[in-house]
Amino acid sequence: MSVRSTIISEMQRIAEAEEKNLPPLTDDLVLLQSGLDSLGIAILVARLEDALGLDPFTNSDDLFYPVTLGDFITSYERAESSN
C-alpha cells in the first residue's frame, strides 16, 4: 500500500471508530477541518508511526506544521524517500 493510501485508510478508520463523517479527502482540505481535531491527528500520527515506521514531525528540520492534507501526505512521502 502506498503512503498516501495508508494515510487515507487510517484517517477513515479513526473517523469510523469515533463515528464521524469525513469530508472528501482532497489535497487542499485543511487538516483541522477534516473532522479530526488535534487529538485525532495525534492518534493518526501514532498509528502511522506503527504502520509506516515514520514520524516526519518529531525533531524534523521542517519548520512548519502541516496545514492541508496535501502538506501532511507530502511530509510522509518525503520522509519515506529519504529513509
Next chain:
Amino acid sequence: MKGPKVQISCIRSRIAQDANGRFISGAEHTVALRELIGGTSLGGSLSQLAGRSVLLAVTDQFSAALAMIELDGVASRLILWPPESPIEHLPTVLSKGAVDAVVTDHDLAPLSADGIPFQVRASVAITPSANGHLDTQATEWVLLTSGTTGVPKLVGHDLMSLTSAIVNSGEPEAGAVWGTFYDIRRYGGLQIFLRALLGRASLVLSCAGEPVADHLLRLAAHSVTHLTGTPSHWRRALMSPAARTIAPRYVRLSGEIADKTILNSLRAFYPNAAVAHAYASTEAGVGFAVNDGLEGFPREFIASDGDVQIKVEAGSLLIRSRGTAVHYIGEKLALKDAEGFVDTGDMVELRGDRYHFLGRRSGMINVGGLKVHPEEVEAALNRHRAVGMCCVRSRRSPITGSVVVADVVLKTDENHSNEQTVEVKHHILNYCRGMLSRHMVPAALNIVSSLSVSSTGKISRHNE
C-alpha cells in the same frame, strides 16, 4: 511608589488607576474596563458575597473573568471551578473549601439538594453598581488540581503569591494586548489574566469549543501583541491557515515540555516575536522563563539565592519562591518541605550544560494538557475478557506532546493470525471507548507476548 515591587491590594483598584482604552474580549462579548469598574455583572448581590467562601462555577469564561475582578478583595476565598471538571467532584470541593456561596450561570440545584447556602447568578451584562464602598479584604485564591486518584486538590494562593512573577518582571508595556489559549481558571491562564489586568494591557479570552481559526481571527482583529499557550495549543494554531493573520511580538509556551521543533517553528513563523518557554505549576508557581530558544533550561538556573530558588533532588525539580502556593485546603498534606521547597514531581536530567524534562515521576501522561493516569487505563483494559496483562505508557507525540499507548498480553497463548490480532485490537479499543474519555483511549495498542516486571513486582513502564 509605582516601582516593580509594589504590592497590589485588589485587582479592581489597580484597574481603576488606569482603565482608559483597555478591554476584555470573549467570543461573543467585549467590555471596556472603564465600564467594568463602574458596574457589576452580579446583579445587586456583590455585597452579600463579602467575606464568604465563594465557588465560581460558570460555563462561560467571559462571565468568569468579570466575576473574578469583582470578587477579588470582596470574597474571603474564591475557588475557581475549571469548566471541564467532573461534576461528581463538586461535593468534595464544597466541603473541603467550606463553600458558603456559589456564583454560577446555570442551575446547580439538582446536583446538590443538601445544599449550597447561597447562589448568585453571573451574567455577561454590566449594570451600574450600587456597591460604592465595600471594605477590601485579602482574598484567598483557590485553584483545583487533579490528585493522583483524580479527586481534585484545592491549592490556596494569595494575590501576592500569584503575582510575584509579574511584579518581578518589571514595568508593564502600555497598550499591550494579551491573548491566551488557556482557560483563565487554570494556573497558566490565571497568570495571563493577572498580567494583563495588573499591567496596563487588554485581554482576549479563549472560548471552549471555538474552532482554532475563529479564535486566531479574533486575536488578529484585536491586534494581539502577547500570546501564550501550551506547545500543543501552538502546534494546533500553526496547523491553521489563520495563524498567518496574527503578528505577536511575544510568544510564550508553558504547561508541557517545549521541544526543539515547536520552538524553531514558532521562531520561523513569527520572526518579529520573542519566543520564550516557561516552567510553572499550580503548586510551585512560576519557576523560570527560558529565553534562548533552546529546549530544556541552562544548568546555572539551579541556584540557591535570588527570588526563585531551584534545586534537583532524586531527579525531581524543586522550587522555593514567593510565588509558590500557600497551602492545600481541606487536607493535611504538606505542600512544601521543611525548607519551603515544593517538589514539582517533574523529572529532569542533565545533558551537557542543560537540564531536559523527562516527564512526571508519577508516570502521569499529559495528552495536550489533559492528564491521564496510566493505572486508570490499565484498569479498563484489564476488564476486557481477552486481556491477561497490560502496561499503559506515554509515547511522545509531535502534535499533543504525548499520547497513550498500551502493550497487552492476551490471555490465550494461542498464536493469532494477523487478521485475528487486528480483530482483537479493534475489539479491545472499542471496549475502552465505552469506558474512558477520548484522550485516555490508547492511540496505539501492541499485542506482546510478555511484559517485564520489576523486582518490586510492578510492571515497568518504559516511556518513549
